[in-house]
Amino acid sequence: MKRLNWGMIGGGEGSQIGPAHRLGAQADGNFILAAGALDHDATKGRAYAQRLGVATDRAYGDWREMLEGERNRDDKVDLVTVATPNSTHFEITKAFLEAGFNVLCEKPMTMTVQEGEEIVKVAKATGKICAVNYCYSAYPMVREMRQMVRTGQLGKVRLIVTNFSHGHHGDATDADNPRVRWRYDPAMAGVSGQFADCGIHALHMASFIAGDEVRTLSADFASTIASRELEDDAMVNFRMEGGAVGRLWTSSVAIGRQHGFDIQVFGETGGVRWRSEDPNQIFYTPVGARTQIIEKGENGLSDEAQRLSRVAIAHPEGFPLAVANIYVDLAASIRGETRDGLPTAADGLRSMAAVHQAVASAKSGGAWVDARPPMFR
Numbered sequence: 038m039k040r041l042n043w044g045m046i047g048g049g050e051g052s053q054i055g056p057a058h059r060l061g062a063q064a065d066g067n068f069i070l071a072a073g074a075l076d077h078d079a080t081k082g083r084a085y086a087q088r089l090g091v092a093t094d095r096a097y098g099d100w101r102e103m104l105e106g107e108r109n110r111d112d113k114v115d116l117v118t119v120a121t122p123n124s125t126h127f128e129i130t131k132a133f134l135e136a137g138f139n140v141l142c143e144k145p146m147t148m149t150v151q152e153g154e155e156i157v158k159v160a161k162a163t164g165k166i167c168a169v170n171y172c173y174s175a176y177p178m179v180r181e182m183r184q185m186v187r188t189g190q191l192g193k194v195r196l197i198v199t200n201f202s203h204g205h206h207g208d209a210t211d212a213d214n215p216r217v218r219w220r221y222d223p224a225m226a227g228v229s230g231q232f233a234d235c236g237i238h239a240l241h242m243a244s245f246i247a248g249d250e251v252r253t254l255s256a257d258f259a260s261t262i263a264s265r266e267l268e269d270d271a272m273v274n275f276r277m278e279g280g281a282v283g284r285l286w287t288s289s290v291a292i293g294r295q296h297g298f299d300i301q302v303f304g305e306t307g308g309v310r311w312r313s314e315d316p317n318q319i320f321y322t323p324v325g326a327r328t329q330i331i332e333k334g335e336n337g338l339s340d341e342a343q344r345l346s347r348v349a350i351a352h353p354e355g356f357p358l359a360v361a362n363i364y365v366d367l368a369a370s371i372r373g374e375t376r377d378g379l380p381t382a383a384d385g386l387r388s389m390a391a392v393h394q395a396v397a398s399a400k401s402g403g404a405w406v407d408a409r410p411p412m413f414r
């Protein structure tokens with residue numbers, strides 16, 4: 038099958054998420070890195086792209102140059118990944134969609150709800166794919182959990198409990214480190230710190246597995262390190278359209294927790310749990326019976342979990358492979374196939390609305406507010 042041309046903006050040398058995208062996009066031979074504007078420093082970005090094998094004339098100094106350089110080429114990129122810092126996502130994603138490119142945007146998709154609505158509208162009007170990198174939803178055993186809900190194995194979902202809490206910003210003496218400080222500075226991060234950074238992965242995951250959307254929420258935000266303007270800890274209670282109750286804790290000051298993303302879904306006839314630090318297993322407990330450990334790669338899993346399992350049973354499945362699963366479905370979608378489960382601009386918008394409404398709720402003492410974006414109410 039012909040390889041698709043892929044372009045990347047951001048994700049330069051030393052960036053956190055850049056390597057996961059490069060492994061993910063190229064793991065299956067679907068995409069080849071054909072163009073890039075990889076760094077905020079034009080010279081460094083051009084040099085690094087060339088070291089990664091990009092032709093000199095497609096190793097761009099910035100994203101506007103890349104847009105102009107690519108738009109009229111016969112072999113222009115089939116997909117652009119936006120892996121720059123948050124405040125730039127809207128402008129870049131919108132410009133590439135309007136110029137007729139498919140886009141995979143990092144989370145959070147935008148800084149405001151209005152920008153999120155704009156992206157949803159532009160993607161619809163242009164007919165281009167706008168996906169958002171909620172990559173945890175592409176782990177095989179997360180797909181298995183979603184399938185368990187879909188097939189009624191848990192009964193009606195009553196309760197979802199999820200955490201995304203780590204302790205890597207818990208050292209007050211390191212709070213002024215520039216790599217940490219911007220995340221709690223409204224000028225750089227927007228209206229929310231930890232909830233917009235990690236909490237939205239957990240909120241998306243709750244909707245993804247339950248097959249339902251968040252309707253209302255009530256938030257309690259805290260800046261446990263006093264110099265921080267934005268929250269470094271949040272507890273968000275939510276209610277879903279179908280009535281399920283949700284509890285979400287996200288923190289960056291939970292010293293001792295390394296990554297700490299887990300989710301438990303409790304239905305009328307059973308409960309199931311997944312942890313990102315042990316992504317190969319889910320723990321399933323039917324009502325009145327013993328807990329079973331269901332392993333990635335074993336017989337009897339759903340087709341969706343089997344399709345996304347890349348390594349043999351009992352071998353570890355890594356984070357870049359979840360990102361690779363996003364690219365597998367993007368390639369299939371660009372080639373005209375329908376793939377269920379690709380997180381889209383609508384998911385990115387829902388997250389932004391939840392972030393802004395959580396901020397409003399936290400400021401009003403935890404009042405329950407409508408979590409949905411106006412265009413989806």
Ligand code: NAI
Pocket residue numbers: 046047048049050051052053054055074075076077078099100120121122123125143144145170171172234
């Ligand atoms: P980072 O600060 O480590 O790297 C950012 C990269 O973008 C750098 O190479 C920088 O030079 C480049 N850059 C900045 N402005 C640019 C511009 N205007 N044009 C081209 N390149 C530019 O940041 P990190 O942690 O890699 O985060 C990037 C994005 O990925 C953020 O939106 C973050 O929220 C998201 N992210 C998502 C994760 C996920 O699980 N889906 C995990 C980690 C980050």
